[in-house]
Amino acid sequence: xxxxxxxxxxxALGFIAFMVGGPMVVIVWYSLRTRGPGGVGxxxxxxxxxxxxxxxxxxxxxxxxxxxxxxEVMWSSILLAAATMLVALAVxxxxxxxxSNRPRHLQPLLVLAVTIPFWTSIxxxxxAWIVILRETGPLASGFDAVxxxxxxxxxxxxxxxxxxxxxxxxxxxxxxxxxxxxxxxRIAEAGLDLGATxxxxxxxxxxxxxxxxxxxxxxxxxxxxxGAFLQPELLGGGRSLMIANLIQQQFGASRNWPFGSALxxxxxxxxxxxxxxxxxxxxxxxxxxx
Amino acid sequence: MNTTTTPSGSAPRLTRILLLPVLxxxxxxxxxxxxxxxxxxAQPAQPEQTAEPAATTAPSEPDAPEExxxxxxxxxxxxxxxxxxxxxxxEQIGGEVNLYNWTDxxxxxxxxxxxxETGIKVxxxxxxxxxxxxxxxxxxxxxxxxxxxxxxxxxxxIDQDLIQPIDAHAMENAAHIDxxxxxxxxxxxxxxxxxxxxGTTGLAVDTSQVPDPPDSWAEFFAVPEGSHGxxxxxxxxxxVVHAVLRAVGAEPCSTDPGDYALAExxxxxxxxxxxxxxxxxxxxxxxxxxxxxxxxxxxxAYRSSLENPDLVYVYPSDGLTLWxxxxxxxxxxxxxxxxxxxxxxxxxxANIAEATNWNAYGNAIVGSDAYVDTDLASSPMVxxxxxxxxxxxxxxxxxxxxxxxxxxxxxxxxx
Amino acid sequence: MTGQADTRRYPGIGPxxxxxxxxxxxxLAVVVAYSFNSGPIVSRWExxxxxxxxxVLERSDxxxxxxxxxxxxxxxxxxxxALALLAALGIVAMVRRGSPLAVGFLSTPLLVxxxxxxxxxxxxxxxxxxxxxxxxxxxxxxxxxxxxALLPIRARLAELDPAVFExxxxxxxxxxxxxxxxxxxxxxxxIVSGALLAFIISLDDYLISAFVAGPTSTTLPIxxxxxxxxxxxxxxxxxxxxxxxxxxxVLTASYITGKWRKPK
Numbered sequence: 001x002x003x004x005x006x007x008x009x010x011x012a013l014g015f016i017a018f019m020v021g022g023p024m025v026v027i028v029w030y031s032l033r034t035r036g037p038g039g040v041g042x043x044x045x046x047x048x049x050x051x052x053x054x055x056x057x058x059x060x061x062x063x064x065x066x067x068x069x070x071x072e073v074m075w076s077s078i079l080l081a082a083a084t085m086l087v088a089l090a091v092x093x094x095x096x097x098x099x100s101n102r103p104r105h106l107q108p109l110l111v112l113a114v115t116i117p118f119w120t121s122i123x124x125x126x127x128a129w130i131v132i133l134r135e136t137g138p139l140a141s142g143f144d145a146v147x148x149x150x151x152x153x154x155x156x157x158x159x160x161x162x163x164x165x166x167x168x169x170x171x172x173x174x175x176x177x178x179x180x181x182x183x184x185x186r187i188a189e190a191g192l193d194l195g196a197t198x199x200x201x202x203x204x205x206x207x208x209x210x211x212x213x214x215x216x217x218x219x220x221x222x223x224x225x226x227g228a229f230l231q232p233e234l235l236g237g238g239r240s241l242m243i244a245n246l247i248q249q250q251f252g253a254s255r256n257w258p259f260g261s262a263l264x265x266x267x268x269x270x271x272x273x274x275x276x277x278x279x280x281x282x283x284x285x286x287x288x289x290x
Numbered sequence: 291m292n293t294t295t296t297p298s299g300s301a302p303r304l305t306r307i308l309l310l311p312v313l314x315x316x317x318x319x320x321x322x323x324x325x326x327x328x329x330x331x332a333q334p335a336q337p338e339q340t341a342e343p344a345a346t347t348a349p350s351e352p353d354a355p356e357e358x359x360x361x362x363x364x365x366x367x368x369x370x371x372x373x374x375x376x377x378x379x380x381e382q383i384g385g386e387v388n389l390y391n392w393t394d395x396x397x398x399x400x401x402x403x404x405x406x407e408t409g410i411k412v413x414x415x416x417x418x419x420x421x422x423x424x425x426x427x428x429x430x431x432x433x434x435x436x437x438x439x440x441x442x443x444x445x446x447x448i449d450q451d452l453i454q455p456i457d458a459h460a461m462e463n464a465a466h467i468d469x470x471x472x473x474x475x476x477x478x479x480x481x482x483x484x485x486x487x488x489g490t491t492g493l494a495v496d497t498s499q500v501p502d503p504p505d506s507w508a509e510f511f512a513v514p515e516g517s518h519g520x521x522x523x524x525x526x527x528x529x530v531v532h533a534v535l536r537a538v539g540a541e542p543c544s545t546d547p548g549d550y551a552l553a554e555x556x557x558x559x560x561x562x563x564x565x566x567x568x569x570x571x572x573x574x575x576x577x578x579x580x581x582x583x584x585x586x587x588x589x590x591a592y593r594s595s596l597e598n599p600d601l602v603y604v605y606p607s608d609g610l611t612l613w614x615x616x617x618x619x620x621x622x623x624x625x626x627x628x629x630x631x632x633x634x635x636x637x638x639x640a641n642i643a644e645a646t647n648w649n650a651y652g653n654a655i656v657g658s659d660a661y662v663d664t665d666l667a668s669s670p671m672v673x674x675x676x677x678x679x680x681x682x683x684x685x686x687x688x689x690x691x692x693x694x695x696x697x698x699x700x701x702x703x704x705x
Numbered sequence: 706m707t708g709q710a711d712t713r714r715y716p717g718i719g720p721x722x723x724x725x726x727x728x729x730x731x732x733l734a735v736v737v738a739y740s741f742n743s744g745p746i747v748s749r750w751e752x753x754x755x756x757x758x759x760x761v762l763e764r765s766d767x768x769x770x771x772x773x774x775x776x777x778x779x780x781x782x783x784x785x786x787a788l789a790l791l792a793a794l795g796i797v798a799m800v801r802r803g804s805p806l807a808v809g810f811l812s813t814p815l816l817v818x819x820x821x822x823x824x825x826x827x828x829x830x831x832x833x834x835x836x837x838x839x840x841x842x843x844x845x846x847x848x849x850x851x852x853x854a855l856l857p858i859r860a861r862l863a864e865l866d867p868a869v870f871e872x873x874x875x876x877x878x879x880x881x882x883x884x885x886x887x888x889x890x891x892x893x894x895x896i897v898s899g900a901l902l903a904f905i906i907s908l909d910d911y912l913i914s915a916f917v918a919g920p921t922s923t924t925l926p927i928x929x930x931x932x933x934x935x936x937x938x939x940x941x942x943x944x945x946x947x948x949x950x951x952x953x954x955v956l957t958a959s960y961i962t963g964k965w966r967k968p969k
Contacts, residue, residue, distance in 0.1 A: 005795065005798050006795045006796070006798040006799040006800075006803065007795060008791045008792065008794045008795030008798070009791065009792040009794075009795025009796050009799070009807055010795065011788055011791055011792075012788040012789060012791060012792035012795075012811060012851055012855075013792070013807060013810060013811065015788055015847065015848065015851070016810060016811055016813060016814065016848060016851060017810075019814075019826070019844060019845065019847070019848035020813050020814060020817065020822070020848060022825075022829045023822060023825025023826045023828065023829040024817075024825055026825055026828045026829045026832055027821070027824065027825045027828060030828055041831070091721075091724075091725050091728065092725070094717065094718045094721035094722050094725070095721070095722040095725040095726070097718060097722075098718045098719060098721070098722035099722070101718075108960075112956070112960055113726065113729075114726075114729065115956070116952070116953060116956060117729045117730070117733060119905050119909075119952050119955075119956055120733065120909075120948065120949050120952050121908075121909045121926060121929070121945070121948050121949075121952070122909060122911065123909075123911060123926050123929045123930060123933065123945075124733075124736065124929075124945040124948055124949065125732065125733075126933075127736065127929075127933050127937070127941055127945060128732030128733060128735060128736045128945075129732055130933070130937055131732075131735055131736060131739060131747055131937055131942075132731075132732055132735055134937065136746075136749065138735060166728070166729075166732065169725070169728075169729065173725075223816065223818075224818070224819075226818065227818025227819055227820050227821070229819065229820055229912055230911065230912070230930075234933060234934075243820075244818065244819075244820035244912075247820050247821075247824060248820060248824075251824055251827070257828070260824060261824070261828070264818075264820065264821040264824055264825065267818050267820070267821055268817065268818070268821055271816065271817075271818060275816070
């Protein structure tokens with residue numbers, strides 16, 4: 001539907017170029033600078049120290065060796081994102097398929113019901129889990145009342161994972177539902193009537209048609225999960241340092257802006273690599289998303 | 291799709307007309323900006339104060355940018371040099387003051403009383419470490435009027451012109467400052483800072499869970515019996531690494547990587563005994579018995595002990611940090627005069643005593659003892675014995691090479 | 706529909722989905738329930754009371770934070786929606802290859818990890834010598850409001866029947882009249898839901914705001930984060946419950962505007 005010229009898009013494109021492009025250029029530029037006096041801001045010199053620091057450590061004798069402290073943080077962020085994605089898939093897939101099986105007039109309401117927690121403040125959602133998981137919280141005291149002593153839950157990696165799954169679950173359910181909703185369940189019905197086992201029907205008939213939705217959901221969960229900040233901070237008790245927290249630390253306590261910028265670029269590169277690897281999958285996913 | 295519906299001639303006109311929303315957008319920006327940052331050196335064309343809607347409560351002082359204020363600073367603080375101020379004594383000067391303080395470090399009641407007595411509204415925002423505050427100021431935040439930096443960070447703030455001279459030594463209430471606090475290494479002659487509270491960073495131990503409290507950092511990092519899995523650490527890179535360096539027999543700010551290798555080894559064994567790394571909420575966690583041992587400030591330990599009588603505070607024998615927090619005024623503070631009124635007011639013996647009573651930290655004001663609760667004044671958590679005091683010493687800011695080593699050790703501890 | 710029969714063949718699915726819904730709502734229910742606790746310790750129930758709501762209403766720091774958040778959200782969602790509307794119209798007019806590129810480019814705020822945007826934006830503002838405050842907040846928020854507002858507007862645009870425009874154009878409408886009399890009214894549902902989504906997203910943002918906010922522009926999430934770090938308190942529950950109410954109200958409004966287009 002043409003109702004204007006393509007130049008109408010230019011204010012938005014220009015604005016995004018300014019507000020996304022500008023900061024990106026600055027980050028790249030900062031990552032190549034020396035540190036400012038006292039470690040605040042950046043200095044005048046040019047250096048690749050920040051990138052060296054990612055992988056290299058120098059001992060007292062001046063020997064330079066490989067050091068994985070920081071890369072490990074990146075890696076554990078990727079693992080946490082992957083775990084979040086898998087758990088969200090395990091919970092989200094049946095939910096989405098179930099919704100697509102409800103009577104037509106109920107489906108939009110159920111979808112809305114899935115999205116309401118997603119639209120509520122992420123702080124509120126994370127705080128909710130603090131209340132539930134703490135040692136004096138309803139879960140622990142409930143189990144305590146029947147004589148079961150639960151191990152500590154808050155301030156563990158498990159708590160971080162629960163908070164992450166909770167935060168990102170709707171991103172998984174919605175695209176899978178979008179795919180499943182287009183699927184004609186009478187075909188599955190027919191398969192079952194013709195004697196195929198439910199497992200076979202699931203694999204041969206249902207799966208191919210919901211696959212794009214699953215792929216889209218996985219991407220939508222995995223990518224933002226790599227950069228998660230709040231859940232590790234508030235639920236992990238400060239003990240599961242993730243890349244986002246590490247970056248923030250460099251701009252705060254560690255007073256190393258160039259290194260923080262280099263870490264930000266590392267994170268950006270990881271996300272880009274994921275996107276490129278998943279490019280084919282993403283193309284499939286676009287069918288569902290648009 | 292059939293695109294003939296758009297006659298080509300109409301397009302440019304349409305574009306022109308659609309600029310309207312863009313203009314609305316810009317107007318909205320302008321409206322949004324007008325209110326808060328009164329000093330707005332940024333781009334929008336500075337269309338006078340008329341565009342400014344009745345802001346929250348901020349009266350007075352649209353305030354020209356930094357320079358004039360900074361020079362005013364030199365010629366005294368009590369009388370308000372700005373023409374618009376009625377200047378009848380420094381009471382009821384009005385306006386507001388933006389206080390940027392540590393989390394949970396001043397009582398709301400005290401601030402309310404300040405506002406009642408002076409007519410100055412206090413806007414409080416918080417930080418969790420000196421470094422966060424430093425980063426915020428260095429990033430160009432210029433709206434704060436009073437900050438509360440600790441000793442070691444002050445030379446950095448001065449070097450980078452992030453705080454301005456306030457001649458605290460010449461303030462009316464400066465006469466009350468204990469001579470021992472008049473010439474600190476970080477601000478000889480008290481030009482930039484006025485003293486607030488001081489204390490130590492040691493260990494709070496719940497003796498109902500850990501019957502045999504550790505005496506030193508070395509014993510603490512060896513995980514005392516009964517504390518495994520319930521140790522709390524501060525989320526403070528500087529203090530935690532100071533402590534672990536002391537535990538391995540090294541000095542804080544060491545630049546010898548060998549020390550850090552020992553420290554990392556010690557921390558590797560210690561990590562699994564830790565349940566939380568968080569500087570906030572320690573008082574509640576210790577009061578509720580959620581943590582058996584927590585690295586804690588002495589005043590916070592005292593406040594926890596009011597709820598949990600089993601608590602003791604340990605002054606580790608291998609050394610602990612004696613810190614001293616101060617008031618300072620950032621360069622370009624929009625409410626310079628109110629800031630000075632606030633700082634002077636806080637040095638009044640009765641007022642600072644209220645801070646001591648609430649926070650349970652010592653202060654540097656002679657004559658405040660008369661107003662301090664007797665329980666507090668006799669508690670070893672607040673007033674250390676001479677033996678304990680000999681363990682405590684101030685620690686200056688580490689050189690940048692040490693900070694890099696600190697970061698690496700801290701990161702490996704936290705991940 | 707045959708759906709019922711279908712799920713019965715997969716016995717696990719129904720209960721699993723119900724569990725998932727419980728998982729989604731139980732935490733919110735707990736937050737709401739304990740907001741009515743009269744005692745000062747969140748999970749120790751000491752009786753029903755509205756005392757914490759009174760505290761929320763009485764505290765000036767809460768009010769200030771809400772006020773800042775609302776102003777930022779209104780300005781950023783309005784700006785973001787206006788830009789997104791123009792962009793949506795422009796994208797339709799693009800050549801085939803251009804439009805996915807433009808859409809992809811406008812979506813970058815969603816793809817770049819928030820922490821990267823936050824530190825980058827902060828450094829960018831420092832470099833440009835922008836003072837941190839409402840201006841920087843609104844600028845940063847507008848950027849991520851655009852992709853959210855764009856989604857429903859483009860969806861609505863795609864649904865429109867080209868014949869309507871042909872007819873209008875045949876009847877002599879063109880340019881601004883065509884836009885104002887035909888296009889705009891038809892797009893209203895998309896614009897409204899786009900603006901509402903952008904509004905909620907802006908209201909909710911923590912990380913980017915924390916980096917670009919100034920001393921007197923503490924938004925509600927920044928304030929809330931400070932409270933949460935200090936430890937659980939029923940005050941947080943009360944603030945959260947109110948926030949929840951606002952969100953549900955806005956979403957319902959969005960849902961109803963969505964519905965209202967259906968009969969047409």
